[in-house]
Structure formats: C-alpha cells, structure tokens
Amino acid sequence: MFEKVRRFLAGETKRSATAPLIALHQAGRPQWTPRNYAALAQEGFASNAIGYRCVRMIAEAAGSLPWLLYDGDAEARCGLVLIAQRWMCWRDAWPEDGVISLPVAPLRAVEEIGVHGEDDSRAVIDPAHYIVDATSRPPRVLLRGSRLWPRPGRALNGISIEVEAGFGAAAADVPQPLRQAVLLLVAHFYAQRGDEPGGALPLGFGALLEPYRRVRL
Structure with a gap:
C-alpha cells in the first residue's frame, strides 16, 4: 500500500524507446516579395477606405506644391504646379x-x-x-x-x-507621366514607412519627370 502511495506522489515517468536526439536545422535564404509599387498601391490602400483617403490627401498635397528637381546640387526645375x-x-x-x-x-x-x-x-x-x-x-x-x-x-x-x-482643376488635366510620378512617389513613401530616413527615389521617377525638365540654353 505504501508503495502505491509513493508512486502516486512521485508521479509517472514517461519512457521512450528512442535514444536522445539532437535536430540540426540550417537556415535557408530569405525570399523577399518584390516591391511592386503599383501592386502595393492597389492592395495596400486602394481597397482600404481609410488608407485610400489618407494617401489621396497626401497625393493632393504633393500635387498642390511646386515641384523642384535637383541634379546633384544644381536646381534643374523651378515652380512646376500640377493642380490649378x-x-x-x-x-x-x-x-x-x-x-x-x-x-x-x-x-x-x-x-x-x-x-x-x-x-x-x-x-x-x-x-x-x-x-x-x-x-x-x-x-x-x-x-x-x-x-x-x-x-x-x-x-x-x-x-x-x-x-x-497649374495644368487644370482636376487630376485628369495633369499629364499622365506626372500623375504616375506622384503615385509612384507616394507608394514609395508608403512602402518605406517606418524605415530610416533618406534613401534614393523610386526607380523610374526621374525618367517620368525628364520631359518636363527645365534646361538652360
């Protein structure tokens, strides 16, 4: 009887027929999702009413300011207003x-x-x-x-x-390359939110603005 009580207080011990095992796992290479800014814009805030409103306000604010384009330290464009x-x-x-x-x-x-x-x-x-x-x-x-x-x-x-x-009162009045540049820039900042400040502009941004570049003769 005392033996039964001792076993009850000590608890049961599980036994395994397998020997001790050490599992080694090698970390694989991370697979990053490509940053497709158009896809991010569509998925991230175009289908989100609150996010879409926030991004639209940012885009409208960006479109209401004169754009300056710099080539190194030299100012290449001055005072390009998008919305009238x-x-x-x-x-x-x-x-x-x-x-x-x-x-x-x-x-x-x-x-x-x-x-x-x-x-x-x-x-x-x-x-x-x-x-x-x-x-x-x-x-x-x-x-x-x-x-x-x-x-x-x-x-x-x-x-x-x-x-x-300005080009006109509506966004449709702004040339398509400039509209695309605004969306590209806003999507870039949206994707980079929380990251360290600074960094290069999104790929293709300068090419969209190049036809509107002010050149001195």
Missing part, C-alpha cells in the same frame, strides 16, 4: 529691365498686378498696359510699348501679382 491654384507673388521693386519673371508654371492667367502705396492702399494696373508670356519658362510679364511701371510707395512687398497656375 492661385498664388500671390510679392516683390519689393520692379526689375531693372522691366520684365517680371513669375515663380510658378504652367501659367494659366495673371489675375491682377497691384502697387501698394505708403499708406498700404493698393492700386490695380490696367491689364491692357502689359503683356503676359505664359509659354516661357519661367513665365514673364512685361509692359507694352514705352510705358513704365508705377513706383510702389513702400519699401517692402510694394508689388503684388496674383496669378493662377
């Missing part, structure tokens, strides 16, 4: 040659050119007195004939130029 929007450009004085270079393109219209007096009053210049060159990069404004620009009354920001720039 109004800008107010300020100047302290008129250029010596009388030709005003506007910082944004493509130019849709020059809404108003105003001159501010010493008392901060604003006088609008008659549009018939100047010519708008929307084709050049950057766009230009110059006076007709022998007219002279009126002198502003204040030393700082005495000249205001309200312009409308």
Whole structure:
C-alpha cells in the first residue's frame, strides 16, 4: 500500500524507446516579395477606405506644391504646379529691365498686378498696359510699348501679382507621366514607412519627370 502511495506522489515517468536526439536545422535564404509599387498601391490602400483617403490627401498635397528637381546640387526645375491654384507673388521693386519673371508654371492667367502705396492702399494696373508670356519658362510679364511701371510707395512687398497656375482643376488635366510620378512617389513613401530616413527615389521617377525638365540654353 505504501508503495502505491509513493508512486502516486512521485508521479509517472514517461519512457521512450528512442535514444536522445539532437535536430540540426540550417537556415535557408530569405525570399523577399518584390516591391511592386503599383501592386502595393492597389492592395495596400486602394481597397482600404481609410488608407485610400489618407494617401489621396497626401497625393493632393504633393500635387498642390511646386515641384523642384535637383541634379546633384544644381536646381534643374523651378515652380512646376500640377493642380490649378492661385498664388500671390510679392516683390519689393520692379526689375531693372522691366520684365517680371513669375515663380510658378504652367501659367494659366495673371489675375491682377497691384502697387501698394505708403499708406498700404493698393492700386490695380490696367491689364491692357502689359503683356503676359505664359509659354516661357519661367513665365514673364512685361509692359507694352514705352510705358513704365508705377513706383510702389513702400519699401517692402510694394508689388503684388496674383496669378493662377497649374495644368487644370482636376487630376485628369495633369499629364499622365506626372500623375504616375506622384503615385509612384507616394507608394514609395508608403512602402518605406517606418524605415530610416533618406534613401534614393523610386526607380523610374526621374525618367517620368525628364520631359518636363527645365534646361538652360
């Protein structure tokens, strides 16, 4: 009886007919899924209402800013606006040659050119007195004939130029290569979220922007 109690308190011991075994496993080579940004965009946020809204807001914000393209340390492009929007450009004085270079393109219209007096009053210049060159990069404004620009009354920001720039009000108005560049860039940042800052731009991004590159002759 005491033997039965001793066995009960000691518990049972499992026995195996096999000898001790050491298993060696060799780690295989990792297989990474290719980063197809179009597929990531479709799967990651195009089918996700919240993610799609967030990415769309980022893309709209990216499209509302002038794009700058740099080749090393040299600026290769200045002021390329995608979605149509109004800008107010300020100047302290008129250029010596009388030709005003506007910082944004493509130019849709020059809404108003105003001159501010010493008392901060604003006088609008008659549009018939100047010519708008929307084709050049950057766009230009110059006076007709022998007219002279009126002198502003204040030393700082005495000249205001309200312009409308951009390819159009809708995303469909933006050239397809530029739309693709925005999506490629947003998908790249989405895929790289949480990674270390910096790094190269996605492959093919520069090629999409190359036809719109501003080149000095």
